[in-house]
Each structure stands twice: as C-alpha cells, then as structure tokens.
Amino acid sequence: MLMRLVLIGAPGSGKGTQARKLCDRLGLLYIGTGDILREAIRQNSTVAREAKPLIDAGRLVPDTMANDMVAELFRARHPEQFVMDGYPRTYSQAIALDALLAQQFLKLDAVVDLAVSDDDVVRRIGSRRCCSNGACGVCYNLEFQRPKLPNICDRCGRALMIRDDDGEATVRTRLAEFHANTDFLIEHYRRAGLLKEISATDPVETIYQNIVKCLPERG
Numbered sequence: 001m002l003m004r005l006v007l008i009g010a011p012g013s014g015k016g017t018q019a020r021k022l023c024d025r026l027g028l029l030y031i032g033t034g035d036i037l038r039e040a041i042r043q044n045s046t047v048a049r050e051a052k053p054l055i056d057a058g059r060l061v062p063d064t065m066a067n068d069m070v071a072e073l074f075r076a077r078h079p080e081q082f083v084m085d086g087y088p089r090t091y092s093q094a095i096a097l098d099a100l101l102a103q104q105f106l107k108l109d110a111v112v113d114l115a116v117s118d119d120d121v122v123r124r125i126g127s128r129r130c131c132s133n134g135a136c137g138v139c140y141n142l143e144f145q146r147p148k149l150p151n152i153c154d155r156c157g158r159a160l161m162i163r164d165d166d167g168e169a170t171v172r173t174r175l176a177e178f179h180a181n182t183d184f185l186i187e188h189y190r191r192a193g194l195l196k197e198i199s200a201t202d203p204v205e206t207i208y209q210n211i212v213k214c215l216p217e218r219g
C-alpha cells in the first residue's frame with residue numbers, strides 16, 4: 001500500500017509504536033525527528049549542542065531545526081512513501097512540510113491523531129523502556145508491552161534504557177508544549193480534509209487495525 005502518513009498525538013500516545021508497525025507491515029520509510037535528534041546527540045554534532053538542553057528540558061527544538069532535518073532527509077533519500085512520527089509538531093512546521101512535499105510533487109494521504117489523556121501519558125512514559133540501539137529505537141512498556149526477556153530488545157537483542165527526557169517533570173513540560181501547539185496543527189489538517197482521529201487507549205493491535213481501516217484507498 002503506497003502511503004504518506006503523519007502521526008500526531010501527545011508524547012507517549014503511541015506514535016512510535018504504531019509508526020514502526022506501519023513501516024514493518026506496509027513497507028513505508030520511518031521518519032522520526034526525535035530519533036534523528038537523539039542520533040545527532042550521540043554523534044555530538046553542532047545541531048546536537050543546541051538541541052540537547054531543549055530536549056532535556058522537555059521543550060521543542062526551533063522549527064527551523066526540525067524543518068531543516070526533514071528537508072535534508074528528503075534531499076538524501078527522496079522517500080515516496082513514509083510515516084512521520086513527531087513531525088510536524090507545530091503549525092509552522094506543517095506549512096514547511098506542505099511546501100517541501102509540493103516541491104517533490106507529493107501529497108499526504110492521511111494525518112492520524114492518536115488521542116489519549118495526560119494521565120495515561122504520564123503512566124505510560126513512566127514505564128517506557130526504549131532500545132539503546134539508535135538504529136532500532138523500538139520502545140516497550142513494563143506494564144503494557146513487556147519485552148520477551150527482561151531489559152532486552154526483542155528485535156535486536158540490545159539492552160533497554162530509560163530516555164533522559166522521560167522523568168515526570170519533563171513529561172509535564174512536554175505535555176504543556178504539546179497542548180500549546182496542537183490545536184492549530186490539528187485545525188490545519190482538518191481543513192485540508194486529511195485528519196483521522198483515533199482513540200489511542202485500546203490495545204496496540206486494535207489501534208493499528210483502526211488506523212489501517214481509516215486510510216484512504218489508493219492505487
């Protein structure tokens with residue numbers, strides 16, 4: 001299924017979990033700006049030195065930084081089918097993405113909004129464990145989605161870790177950033193007729209099936 005999708009939703013709503021499933025099962029390219037930033041931090045790049053204090057504080061990085069990262073990825077890989085996880089996060093990023101896609105004569109097929117309460121987010125992120133291998137990036141949950149072996153990634157066998165920005169105070173700031181930006185973003189995609197609202201409180205597989213059901217038919 002040829003698809004160009006954006007997943008939006010609060011931190012911890014399950015965007016990464018669903019995006020990776022969609023990529024594995026539908027053969028789409030995974031584009032996660034959080035992952036790109038964490039890789040830049042591991043490499044200690046110039047961008048990372050500006051981004052790290054913001055990420056650790058639960059703030060968003062500047063729009064231009066996020067936009068440049070995605071534009072660079074398009075220049076390098078020319079993806080024609082993809083799932084975006086965590087980009088765009090602001091109205092201004094959405095406008096930049098529209099322009100970038102228009103340059104490549106591409107259009108989005110759907111924007112999926114994963115809806116979950118702040119209390120659920122705090123609980124989920126409190127028990128999130130992520131693969132320490134940046135190229136893998138799969139996340140588990142001690143309560144809801146345990147790995148088969150304790151503290152080991154099912155997919156690549158590396159150790160799991162707690163993300164630096166997953167402490168409760170930082171999660172509260174991340175939620176505040178999300179709420180400050182999400183209305184304009186959602187309205188933009190609603191007006192474009194692309195928005196699909198999905199409850200993100202069901203089990204992972206149910207949510208996946210609900211996402212697939214709401215995708216438009218395309219040749």
Ligand code: ADP
Pocket residue numbers: 009010011012013014015016017018124125127128129139140141142144145200201202203204207
């Ligand atoms: P995001 O990418 O939106 O920050 P994740 O996909 O990393 O969110 O999910 C956040 C946490 O919640 C992870 O620990 C994940 O295993 C867990 N999780 C994801 N989807 C569900 C779900 N439907 N029910 C319960 N826990 C979930």
Ligand code: AMP
Pocket residue numbers: 011033034035037054055056058059060061062063066085086087088089093165174
């Ligand atoms: P994520 O992995 O999506 O939870 O993102 C982790 C952190 O990276 C966020 O809290 C932000 O600090 C930063 N980040 C990721 N994507 C973006 C984006 N599109 N715009 C601004 N900041 C971002």
